[in-house]
Amino acid sequence: MAGSTTDGRVLRGEETRRAVLRRAVEIASVEGLDALSIGRLATDLGLSKSGVFAGFGSKEELQLATVRAARRIFADAVVAPVADTPPGLARARALCESWLAYSRARVFPGGCFFFEVNAEFDARPGAVRDALAACAREWHGLVQDALAEARAAGSLRPDTDPADLAFTLIAVLELANSQAVLYDEATPYDRAGRTLLRLLRAEAADPSDPALG
Amino acid sequence: MAGSTTDGRVLRGEETRRAVLRRAVEIASVEGLDALSIGRLATDLGLSKSGVFAGFGSKEELQLATVRAARRIFADAVVAPVADTPPGLARARALCESWLAYSRARVFPGGCFFFEVNAEFDARPGAVRDALAACAREWHGLVQDALAEARAAGSLRPDTDPADLAFTLIAVLELANSQAVLYDEATPYDRAGRTLLRLLRAEAADPSDPALG
């Protein structure tokens, strides 16, 4: 039968595509999606330029595929580990700590992929920016929803605005990433962790909530 | 006499240099310092490629000059307007509001020049990154010093850490800029303004301090 999943040719094709994207996210997190050149990827991976090109069809499609690949890596590194943390305040905090760990561990060698690439494309309308904006909204929504659940559960003060709080928390995360990479030091992460906890405690219904231990 | 300041030749040279840099900061704030090509600047300004090149000597020198030019513009747009605001809490708040206004007004068409360019170069060691890091430290120091003065004057609680607070405030400013540009809407600025005030009030010795009106 036509085992469409057992075709060795397309399997091999997907494997090289994966290899290309693995290298692509590395480069882009350091130098940006514009510095992603097809020729360079080909050289780095010992492939031909046209071979790499054929796997994506255009430069922009390569960039979009790179964003999708980075989103997958981000989901695995940041979101997946907190899947078994109970919803609410604990999860909100876990998400933030997980993000700090992700940035600290240089899952992408240039720090957070999306910080780098958002800044690069935020003022350039197009498919890449749209994809990045969708990723950003997704991540912000994740934090905000956790905070909303926390408030609904009575862990946060009723007058707390989950959107405002999520905004502030994420702002702290991103500046920590930015400073750590720019100054090449780890101290901003400590400052961010401290600040994070302080911000959450200030809005917690019970400042000595065990989730904020 | 050798009126070195009245030489029309070098004067003309500095004028074109200025024109080049004026365009350069615009481009760089939208597309980054890498997208700054000498040929493109020449075309945009009706000059020859070699003419533009001669004025700077190398691509990196052009990038560094662009950073210096942006720093000057930033100082004029953000720092200068608060020069007559009294030191302390009022100045700290004025600095933040001035920054928001600067981002909002698109003094650089791509939002904050340094947000864009820091993300581009933060993971690339070199003279450009060093220059950018120096600018960042300078700006952070300005906010932090204002907060330190505020605490010394008794406007902030004694247990407030000016560095931590400056970190959080600046984080809020930058995420406002990032979201506003990425989503192409102005609402993040309102959120940032609210958040800013709330953060300062939480650390103020007198929550109804007139500087936080």
Place this chain on the structure above:
DNA sequence: CAGATATTAGCACGACCGTTCGTGCAGTTT
């Protein structure tokens, strides 16, 4: 005026860019 000096233009270079094309080869289907 002549001559020194500084800015700009014109042109060419080698390198790399994204892209297209024709071809070969490995795997699948008949």
Place this chain on the structure above:
DNA sequence: AAACTGCACGAACGGTCGTGCTAATATCTG
């Protein structure tokens, strides 16, 4: 075995890049 499909290859396209030369031009100095 023959026909077909899909991936990767090498070569080449027109363009743009940064960067050197050499002239031409404008300004200042005597």
